[in-house]
Amino acid sequence: MELISIEEELKKNPQLKLDDIKLLRDWIDQEKTAPTSLSDVQLALFLHCCDYDLETTKNTIKTNYRWRAEQPDYFTRRNFTLDSGLAHSLDTVSFLLLPKRSTADELIIVARIKDNDPKSFLMLESVKLFFMFMDMVLAKHGSSNGVVIIYDCEPITFALARKCQISTLRALLHFLQEAVSFKVNAIHYMNVNAAFNFVFQLFKPFVASGLINKLHFHSPGSSTIFADLAPNSVPKHFNGEEETSFVQMHEKMKEGLKSFQPWFEKEEASLMTFMQSLELEKQQNGDLSETIGSFRQLDFD
Known part of the structure; x- marks a missing residue:
């Protein structure tokens, strides 16, 4: 560590x-x-x-x-042994730090649902895991010129969208907009579909004007993200050139979070x-x- x-x-x-x-x-x-x-x-x-x-x-x-x-x-209870829901979410959602930073020295994070079975998705624990992941990234990599988040909408279905909790969406947005120790420079929503549009209408009222201008929406198969990010920093899954597989990065995420257990306990x-x-x-x-x-x-x- x-x-x-x-x-x-x-x-x-x-x-x-x-x-x-x-x-x-x-x-x-x-x-x-x-x-x-x-x-x-x-x-x-x-x-x-x-x-x-x-x-x-x-x-x-x-x-x-x-x-x-x-x-x-x-x-609290940021422990994969004590919190079974948190341990479960390690296998159902992915938060991935891409190997390359942007040309502007921004960290690039991919967020995606790995298992979109509605019975498997635990929203609160997924957000909790995201906060843990970002704490780990900052502790290991330190400051940057900001963070770019790429969110993959492809796995979202209407059945999954119905599990979204407005209070959790609101809490996540409040923390991102008011309290974090990193700048959110952009959020790119990839493979936007009708189910995601439904979810977006739920959380849009909680998005402040300072963040709304940083949201970018990309249709399936589009290359519009390259107006902001170089192809060599974007995964092949989004038509980029970064070859590291999501499977490899997911395993690295799991290993990293588990190795950070003493740090989380101290915090x-x-x-x-x-x-x-x-x-x-x-x-x-x-x-x-x-x-x-x-x-x-x-x-x-």
Whole structure:
């Protein structure tokens, strides 16, 4: 389990300053806005994502960890032995980091449903697995010029679409738009079909204007994605030239996530300590902050 070091982040990002990391750590210690055990690299990723603006970085960190605390279904029991649904989802959905970055130094992620039997698809656990996957990718690869997500709509059927939970879609979009430590530069929906269009109408109301302009829709067999991505970085499945098979990348995903189990356990222990401090704050103040109150709107239907 190799993690990127703060020295590597400093080398590739001249704007990154250790003084800013110290300021953030002092702020967390004083305000109790996030787990105090956040690593220098984690703080550096938030700074990079927020263009090194300290106030924006603080708000994003606060939103991220308050949201994690308020939505434990996604961020606790991240253990394939304890959570059978999570272990099951390892074989039903794929989140794949492509070997090549874009020409703009963006990480490219493919997301697809591997088993589209509606009885096999567990939506909450699939989203939970996506969050785990992205935590792992960031811990291993560090900062980039953003993330491009390619979502394969081909496996989506109307039977599968009926299993979509609006509350889970809403939670996923909120986190992607407001709280992550990476920039979502584009989402390409490949092989768009009628079933996906049905799902899109469900989550479209929760897509902010800043993200809606980053969504791109591609018909089956089209090559329109190459207006944004070089063919050599796109898998053959989407008419590109990248030859690594989805089967190989899926197995690599499974092995990587399983090897990261100690990291996930350490992160969860820190989150649990943070959640306890928030509960104590709630007891002392009668309620949590206005920020916490806003997250209650995300409770499951």
